[in-house]
Amino acid sequence: MTRVEELLNNFREIAYNPEKQMAKYKAEGKKIIGCFPYYIPEEIVYASGMVPFGVWGTHGTISRAKEYFASFYCTIAQMNLEMALEGKFDGLSGVILSSMCDTLRPLSQNFKVAIPHLPFxxxxxxxxxxxxxxxxFTMHEFSRVKGQLEEIAGHKIEDEKMFEAFRVYNESRATRREFVKLAGKHPEAVSAVNRSAVLKSAFFMLKDEHTAMLKELNAELAKLPEVKWNGVKVLTSGIIMDNPKLLALFDEYKIAIVADDIAHESRAFTTDVPMDIEDPIRALAVQFANQDNDTILYDPKIEERPKYVARKAKDAGADGVVIAMMQFCDPEELEYPSLRKALDEAGLPHIKFGFDQQMVDFGQARTSLQAFAESL
Structure with a gap:
């Protein structure tokens, strides 16, 4: 086994066993804060000495959460509540939920009612x-959450610790951006399944620990000679696409993911915290203000994001674009016509298939991916 394979196995073990990772931090005496999508200021949690832990649902069947949601509801929201009702969040010291879309707003209120014992x-x-x-307004909200985190941590969060967290997180973002480029250059070494696992594992690790592991992997990948890829190259787009059964289809049909526009992946680390602003809360607010090109973020120039996706695919040398559209996601569905237009104008073939976290049969995706690979 090569060192690259060994490191990828380590990342995969963490990505697919978050409960084990949570138990590890608990055994170390650390408090853990669940961070729901999207754009939670994890740096404040890290600066408090607690562990930010990503909560992006899981793969399985939704049962108890259906008492709180209609069936036509995003499965990330339903699955997060399902896990909480099953007691999988009982090891957390608190959770942070955002209001970035019309799904997350009622999730936050339903969660508060369904799980009253967990600090919210x-x-x-x-x-x-x-x-x-x-x-x-963002500063006010971040300051309020900071105060709540201080109560859970039992101490004040000093500005010095905040800036230290910024350095850690900016380094993590840069390292993950570098990994995405290297994985795109070496699809023969980094499968679609392993690429996802590396990025997913970052949500379940302290960022300095993840960065140390990823820097070693990046160094090993950088040593590899470039090999001509005997397949097709694509950019993926959507909210989340982390199901290993689905990703295995990319590997089966030799479809290399050379870049992505996935909220759970690259969108999470595109924008650094500015280090030249004296007030750390303002620095975090400015970082959020600088976030762009996301379906859930307001943009008065609605045509810009679709053009950005097409440009990103072109810059990465992609032969086409694969869109995994979350079922019942209004922002993604509303954007699709303009995204399709931008891709067509850029001469980029694309396919679209529905995705949710309850899926066990990817027959539609299999057919679409196989036909897409053959057409390219």
Whole structure:
């Protein structure tokens, strides 16, 4: 087994066993805070000495959560509540939920009712995030959450610790961005399944620990000679696409993911925290204001994001685009016509298939991916 394979196995073990990782931190005496999608300021949690732990649902069957949601509801929200009702979050010291879309808002209220014993922090992001009034609103919200985290941690969160967290997180983002580029250059060494596992594992690890592991993997990948890929190259787009059964189809049909526009993947680490702002809360608010090109973020120039996706695919040398559209996701469904137009104008073939976290049969995706690979 090569060192690259060994490291990829280590990342995969963490990505697919979050309960084990949570138990590890608990055994070390650390408090853990669940961070739901999207754009939770994890740096504040890290600065408090607690562990930010990503909560993005799981793969399985939804049962008890159906008492709180209609059937036509995003499965990430339903699955997160399902896990909580099953007691899988009992090891957490608190959770932070955001209000970034019409699904997350009622999830936050249903979660508060269904799981009253778990300390709950609600975070309201402004859609008008760039003007000064939007930045001030974000600062108010982040400050409020910071105060709640201080109560759970049992001590004040000093500015020095905040800036230390910024350095750790900015380094993590840079290292993950580098990994995405290297994985795109070496699909023969990094399968679609393993690429996802490396990025997914970051949600279940302290970022300094993840960065140390990933830097070693990046160094090993950088040593590899470039090999001509005997297959097709694509950019993937959507909210989340981490199911190993689905990703195995990419590997089966030799479809290399050379870049992505996935909220659970690259969108999570595109924008660094500015280090030249004296007030750390304002620095975090400015970082959020600088976030762009996401279906759930307001953009007065609605044509810009689809063009960005097409440009990103072109820059990565992709032959086409694969869109995994979350079932019942209004923002993604509303954007699709403009995204399709931008891809067509850029001469980029694309396919689209539905995805949710209850799926066990990927027959539609199999047929679409096989035909897509053959056509390219």
């Amino acid at each position: 922090m609600f975070l309201a992001h402004p859609q008008n995030r760039k003007p000064e009034y939007g930045i001030k």
